Amino acid sequence: MERSRRRFFRDAGAAALGLGYGLPVLGTGCSFSEEGTHTEGDPTNQWAMVVDIEKCKRDEVRAACVEACNRAHNIPDIPDPDEEIEWIWTEKYEHVFEDQVHDHTPHAVLEAPVLVLCNHCDKPPCVRVCPTQATWKRESDGVVMMDMHRCIGCRYCMAACPYGSRSFNWRNPQEFIAKDVNGEYPSDYPTRSRGVVEKCNFCVERIREGLPPACVEAANGVSGGEGALTFGDLADPDSEVNRILHDTHTITRRHSLGTGPNVYYII
Amino acid sequence: MVPGMIPVKGKGVRTMSDRKFIYIGIAVLLIVVLYPFLHGMVASGDTTQPELYLPSDASECIEETEYMTANHMVLLNEWRDTAVREGIREYTSQSGEIIKISLTGTCISCHGRKDEFCARCHDYSNVTLSCWNCHVTPEGN
Numbered sequence: 001m002e003r004s005r006r007r008f009f010r011d012a013g014a015a016a017l018g019l020g021y022g023l024p025v026l027g028t029g030c031s032f033s034e035e036g037t038h039t040e041g042d043p044t045n046q047w048a049m050v051v052d053i054e055k056c057k058r059d060e061v062r063a064a065c066v067e068a069c070n071r072a073h074n075i076p077d078i079p080d081p082d083e084e085i086e087w088i089w090t091e092k093y094e095h096v097f098e099d100q101v102h103d104h105t106p107h108a109v110l111e112a113p114v115l116v117l118c119n120h121c122d123k124p125p126c127v128r129v130c131p132t133q134a135t136w137k138r139e140s141d142g143v144v145m146m147d148m149h150r151c152i153g154c155r156y157c158m159a160a161c162p163y164g165s166r167s168f169n170w171r172n173p174q175e176f177i178a179k180d181v182n183g184e185y186p187s188d189y190p191t192r193s194r195g196v197v198e199k200c201n202f203c204v205e206r207i208r209e210g211l212p213p214a215c216v217e218a219a220n221g222v223s224g225g226e227g228a229l230t231f232g233d234l235a236d237p238d239s240e241v242n243r244i245l246h247d248t249h250t251i252t253r254r255h256s257l258g259t260g261p262n263v264y265y266i267i
Numbered sequence: 268m269v270p271g272m273i274p275v276k277g278k279g280v281r282t283m284s285d286r287k288f289i290y291i292g293i294a295v296l297l298i299v300v301l302y303p304f305l306h307g308m309v310a311s312g313d314t315t316q317p318e319l320y321l322p323s324d325a326s327e328c329i330e331e332t333e334y335m336t337a338n339h340m341v342l343l344n345e346w347r348d349t350a351v352r353e354g355i356r357e358y359t360s361q362s363g364e365i366i367k368i369s370l371t372g373t374c375i376s377c378h379g380r381k382d383e384f385c386a387r388c389h390d391y392s393n394v395t396l397s398c399w400n401c402h403v404t405p406e407g408n
Contacts, residue, residue, distance in 0.1 A: 140354065148401065
C-alpha cells in the first residue's frame with residue numbers, strides 16, 4: 001500500500017489527539033466507577049445528636065454531661081490545658097460558631113457556653129488522613145470509630161479535624177484517673193496508653209446495649225436539663241432527632257467545609 | 268636468605284615461630300564462641316516449667332488446652348480485630364459453643380489472676396504483653 005507523507009502526518013495527528021482526549025475521559029470514568037463502590041458518607045443508618053444551647057446554658061447540665069462521659073470512658077483529669085483529654089466539653093459560642101458571629105453580635109451571645117464533641121461527620125477528614133486506618137467511619141451506623149490498637153500517634157487526624165475534637169495522650173493517662181476506695185477505675189472501659197489519639201465515640205459500648213450515650217442520659221437526669229441533648233438515628237423517620245430537625249431551626253458547625261457534621265445545635 | 272624472600276625492615280624474616288600465639292588465639296576464640304553452650308550445659312536443670320493458677324470450676328478453656336497454649340495470641344488478635352473493627356462479638360468454638368468475644372467479660376471471668384497466670388508464662392519466655400496497659404487488669408481477689 002502506498003502511503004503519502006501528507007497522509008502519515010494526518011493520521012499521526014489524529015492518533016495523538018485521540019490519546020490526549022481519550023485517556024483522561026477513560027481515566028475519569030474509571031475513577032467514577034471506583035467511587036461508586038465506596039459507601040463512605042452514605043451509611044445505612046446514621047446516629048446524630050441535637051444540642052439545645054439554651055437548655056445547656058445551666059452549668060449543672062453541662063457539668064453532669066461531662067462528668068458522666070469522663071466516668072464512662074475513664075478519661076484522665078490532666079490539669080495542664082495543653083495536655084488535657086476531652087471528649088465532650090464547653091466552648092464559647094464565638095469559638096464554636098466563628099462563622100455565625102459579627103462585629104455587632106451581643107456580648108452575651110459571644111460568651112454563651114456551648115457543649116462540643118466529635119461531630120461524627122458524613123465525610124470525616126480525620127479518616128481520610130489516617131495512615132493506619134486506626135480511625136474509620138463505621139458503615140453500619142455512621143460512628144467515626146477509633147482503634148487504639150492501631151493508632152501510631154502521628155496526629156494527622158488532629159490536624160485534619162476542623163473542630164478540634166481529638167486529644168492526644170502526651171503521657172500515661174492512667175496516672176490521672178481517680179480510682180475509688182477499692183482501687184478501681186470508674187468503669188470497665190479500657191483506658192488508653194501514652195501516644196494515642198482519642199475522641200468521643202458516641203458511646204458505642206452503650207448504644208450496642210441499647211442505652212443512650214452517657215451524656216444524653218446525664219442531661220435528662222438533671223432537672224431542667226431534660227431534652228438538652230437528644231440522640232437518635234437519622235435514617236429512622238420517626239426518631240426524635242428527625243422530628244426536631246424537621247420542626248426547629250438548627251445549625252451545624254462550619255457547614256461550608258462540607259464535612260457533614262451530625263451534631264446539630266438549636267440556637 | 269632464601270632466594271625470592273623479601274626482608275622486612277627491623278623485623279627480620281617471618282617464620283612459624285608465631286605458632287604459639289596462633290594456638291592461643293584459636294583457643295580464646297573457641298571459648299568465646301562455645302561459652303553460651305557450655306554455660307547452658309552446666310546450668311541446665313535449674314529451669315522448671317511455670318506453675319499456672321487454673322480455674323477450679325472448669326476443665327477446659329473455650330478450645331482445647333493444647334490449642335490455647337500454643338495459639339491464644341492468634342485467637343486474641345482475631346477477637347480484637349473482629350470485635351473492634353467489624354463489631355462481631357460472638358465466637359463459635361470447635362465444639363459449636365457460642366462464646367461472647369470479650370477480654371474482660373470472657374477471658375478474665377476464669378483467668379482472673381494476671382500475676383499467677385499470664386505473667387508466669389510470659390516472664391518465663393520473656394515475652395512482653397501489652398493487654399493490661401489499657402484493659403482492666405485482673406488482679407484477682
